[in-house]
Amino acid sequence: MSKENDILEEITSSDYKYGFTTDIETDVAPAGLNEDTVRFISAKKKEPLWMLEWRLEAFKIWKEMTTPNWQNVHFPEINYQDIIYYAAPKQKKTVNSLDEIDPELRKTFEKLGISLDEQKRLTGVAVDAVIDSVSIATTFKSKLAELGIIFCSMSEAIEHHPELIRKYLGSVVPVRDNYFTALNSAVFSDGSFCFIPKGVRCPMELSTYFRINTANTGQFERTLIVCEDNSYVSYLEGCTAPMRDENQLHAAVVELVAMDNAHIKYSTVQNWYPGDKEGKGGIYNFVTKRGICLGKKSKISWTQVETGSAITWKYPSVILKGDDSIGEFYSVAVTNNYQQADTGTKMIHIGKNTRSRIVSKGISAGKSQNSYRGLVQVMKRADNARNFSQCDSLLLGNKCGAHTFPYLEVENPNAQVEHEATTSKIGEDQIFYCNQRGISTEDAVALIVNGYAKEVLNQLPMEFAVEAQKLLAISLEGSVG
Amino acid sequence: MGLLKIENLTASIGDKEILKGINLTVNPGEVHAIMGPNGSGKSTLASVLAGREDYEVTGGSVTFQDVDLLELSPEDRAREGVFLAFQYPVEIPGVTTINFLKTAVNEVRKYRGEEPLDAVSFLKMMKEKSKLVEIDQALLSRSLNEGFSGGEKKRNEIFQMAMLEPKLAILDETDSGLDIDALRIVANGVNKLKTPNNATIVVTHYQRLLDYIVPDFVHVLWNGRIVKSGTKELALELEEKGYDWVKAETALA
Numbered sequence: 141m142s143k144e145n146d147i148l149e150e151i152t153s154s155d156y157k158y159g160f161t162t163d164i165e166t167d168v169a170p171a172g173l174n175e176d177t178v179r180f181i182s183a184k185k186k187e188p189l190w191m192l193e194w195r196l197e198a199f200k201i202w203k204e205m206t207t208p209n210w211q212n213v214h215f216p217e218i219n220y221q222d223i224i225y226y227a228a229p230k231q232k233k234t235v236n237s238l239d240e241i242d243p244e245l246r247k248t249f250e251k252l253g254i255s256l257d258e259q260k261r262l263t264g265v266a267v268d269a270v271i272d273s274v275s276i277a278t279t280f281k282s283k284l285a286e287l288g289i290i291f292c293s294m295s296e297a298i299e300h301h302p303e304l305i306r307k308y309l310g311s312v313v314p315v316r317d318n319y320f321t322a323l324n325s326a327v328f329s330d331g332s333f334c335f336i337p338k339g340v341r342c343p344m345e346l347s348t349y350f351r352i353n354t355a356n357t358g359q360f361e362r363t364l365i366v367c368e369d370n371s372y373v374s375y376l377e378g379c380t381a382p383m384r385d386e387n388q389l390h391a392a393v394v395e396l397v398a399m400d401n402a403h404i405k406y407s408t409v410q411n412w413y414p415g416d417k418e419g420k421g422g423i424y425n426f427v428t429k430r431g432i433c434l435g436k437k438s439k440i441s442w443t444q445v446e447t448g449s450a451i452t453w454k455y456p457s458v459i460l461k462g463d464d465s466i467g468e469f470y471s472v473a474v475t476n477n478y479q480q481a482d483t484g485t486k487m488i489h490i491g492k493n494t495r496s497r498i499v500s501k502g503i504s505a506g507k508s509q510n511s512y513r514g515l516v517q518v519m520k521r522a523d524n525a526r527n528f529s530q531c532d533s534l535l536l537g538n539k540c541g542a543h544t545f546p547y548l549e550v551e552n553p554n555a556q557v558e559h560e561a562t563t564s565k566i567g568e569d570q571i572f573y574c575n576q577r578g579i580s581t582e583d584a585v586a587l588i589v590n591g592y593a594k595e596v597l598n599q600l601p602m603e604f605a606v607e608a609q610k611l612l613a614i615s616l617e618g619s620v621g
Numbered sequence: 622m623g624l625l626k627i628e629n630l631t632a633s634i635g636d637k638e639i640l641k642g643i644n645l646t647v648n649p650g651e652v653h654a655i656m657g658p659n660g661s662g663k664s665t666l667a668s669v670l671a672g673r674e675d676y677e678v679t680g681g682s683v684t685f686q687d688v689d690l691l692e693l694s695p696e697d698r699a700r701e702g703v704f705l706a707f708q709y710p711v712e713i714p715g716v717t718t719i720n721f722l723k724t725a726v727n728e729v730r731k732y733r734g735e736e737p738l739d740a741v742s743f744l745k746m747m748k749e750k751s752k753l754v755e756i757d758q759a760l761l762s763r764s765l766n767e768g769f770s771g772g773e774k775k776r777n778e779i780f781q782m783a784m785l786e787p788k789l790a791i792l793d794e795t796d797s798g799l800d801i802d803a804l805r806i807v808a809n810g811v812n813k814l815k816t817p818n819n820a821t822i823v824v825t826h827y828q829r830l831l832d833y834i835v836p837d838f839v840h841v842l843w844n845g846r847i848v849k850s851g852t853k854e855l856a857l858e859l860e861e862k863g864y865d866w867v868k869a870e871t872a873l874a
């Protein structure tokens with residue numbers, strides 16, 4: 141028994157491979173948060189007055205709110221006056237072509253395996269690269285524009301597409317939704333905007349890559365995706381941060397809007413710095429993600445692979461308003477060492493014949509805590525609503541915890557709601573069996589974990605599925621001799 | 622010379638000594654049968670050879686092809702060519718037999734300094750070997766051993782042996798749980814895999830298996846020791862008379 145735990149403990153004490161910092165001149169706001177900070181950010185971004193007013197209103201709301209405490213995670217109180225709310229790498233004001241990007245930044249992204257050169261992206265993935273508070277480059281922009289697709293940073297969208305932003309920003313996640321959405325609304329610095337017009341199927345994956353570089357900085361990005369009737373987009377989000385001893389806050393808001401027959405597929409591979417083996421440092425990842433299936437037969441799928449962050453607190457949700465609409469949530473959440481994750485989804489069935497599917501795979505190792513928290517809500521007029529939920533937990537060792545909190549609120553008598561849950565452990569027997577066939581313990585754990593998470597990984601676009609598989613292995617690997 | 626040489630091997634679990642001085646030499650091309658009452662230490666011997674860490678080796682030595690087997694990790698023993706067909710094969714949900722074996726075969730190849738097999742050659746090899754043990758292809762794309770019947774699990778063990786082409790195969794009661802046809806098929810598979818360079822140790826309770834896999838030597842393991850060795854006639858004698866006379870002989874000696 142103890143031997144088994146030794147093996148698993150060794151194998152699960154991992155090293156973070158993205159922990160370097162980029163040495164680059166940065167434009168930073170002084171730490172602290174007050175009305176002036178909000179004005180500073182808005183001015184830096186040369187925003188119109190309506191945007192500033194929106195932010196100031198959000199700031200007022202935030203001041204009156206308190207930190208939520210219902211989730212199953214524990215952390216010391218955050219001092220919001222210690223955080224820097226704006227940091228931007230200094231580079232030429234406007235980058236007209238990708239060649240003008242600071243070579244240091246280019247190198248940073250290359251080190252992360254993200255090429256900002258269009259010709260190198262053989263697979264056709266358009267990338268918006270965000271470092272600290274600002275977007276530094278968006279690739280393939282003009283090619284997408286030919287189809288009427290808008291894919292740009294949030295700052296540019298505010299400048300060039302104010303009518304769309306005013307219409308949709310905060311329409312799915314209201315400012316006062318929760319403490320962190322109010323905070324984000326006041327101080328968000330950048331993020332991606334994506335608009336797919338009627339009848340267009342976006343021909344490539346759109347992707348935003350987020351990186352926190354500057355110390356003591358919070359990252360508050362905002363993503364908004366709008367898909368008009370009969371359109372489709374697959375969107376990917378990736379993130380990393382340097383290793384630092386102090387905790388850093390990441391409080392993002394993502395909003396998705398799908399009209400009639402539109403389909404949005406949103407995938408996340410989250411690999412923020414999780415802190416060291418003793419639980420020091422790491423990102424607090426407090427994110428609000430919500431999509432609305434506004435139109436008939438629309439569909440929103442969330443897929444997430446969560447391996448990083450000291451604390452993860454997020455529930456990508458779908459409001460199924462349009463009749464016959466579909467919401468999906470596929471999740472793998474890995475926690476190791478002292479990481480804590482409280483994640484899950486909300487499926488709100490409003491329209492008739494709406495369907496939702498939840499597949500959650502938790503993997504806990506070390507001394508970590510991993511909770512699934514999900515709500516399936518069926519409103520009165522949602523006739524024939526259907527939900528299927530599968531929540532599995534896999535434990536490595538016996539010092540970690542897995543918890544499941546499924547909530548159900550059904551107001552329509554002909555709704556069909558199914559919930560299945562399992563908990564399993566990687567046994568010493570399984571590892572020895574693999575060893576006996578020539579497979580090392582490390583590879584055996586990777587094999588078993590990937591097998592366990594297969595149903596979710598299969599939802600990711602090919603290239604990212606491979607990345608995610610490696611990431612799972614890395615998050616759980618250690619120095620087995 | 623000897624492929625496997627076990628000398629005075631003792632091993633215990635906790636405070637309990639289970640192997641109390643095993644001596645056994647296996648040469649290339651030979652088939653050895655190990656028989657013995659329940660709890661006598663047969664599976665323990667197999668586990669110790671495979672490198673299971675629950676057991677502590679307290680004395681003696683094991684040489685395999687001139688290397689000290691006890692110094693190697695379990696995976697390196699496997700890569701050197703030691704294969705154990707488990708008495709109770711484990712289930713690994715989510716990992717297909719195909720994927721599992723692809724990893725295993727390529728690990729062994731890497732150890733030998735060979736290139737990994739590409740998908741086409743691997744599938745070809747799988748097809749050939751699956752014919753050898755007449756295992757259903759559909760079974761191989763299911764999760765490893767998950768929901769397999771007892772007999773299917775055993776057959777899968779032999780299929781894996783065929784794929785990994787070990788130098789020394791230890792079959793721990795592979796015959797138990799097999800129906801008569803399956804027994805013949807599995808035994809045939811083992812016989813076909815036999816070469817002058819490899820060797821097999823079969824652990825069994827039934828002389829019936831030895832009609833199919835004809836052993837060169839039969840050993841009786843009792844109370845942690847090999848107390849009697851002979852040829853296949855010994856198995857017949859045991860079948861007829863049971864173990865008491867061997868125990869009595871040992872007690873006298």
Ligand SMILES: Nc1ncnc2c1ncn2[C@@H]1O[C@H](COP(=O)(O)OP(=O)(O)OP(=O)(O)O)[C@@H](O)[C@H]1O
Nearest residue numbers: 634637639657658659660661662663664665666675
């Ligand atoms: N983990 C363990 N803890 C305690 N005792 C053990 C353990 N494993 C094996 N033993 C004991 O060691 C002895 C030998 O067991 P082993 O499984 O090797 O017997 P066997 O000869 O293979 O028997 P069978 O014919 O029933 O398969 C038994 O008394 C068994 O109870």
Ligand SMILES: [Mg+2]
Nearest residue numbers: 663664665708
């Ligand atoms: Mg046994």
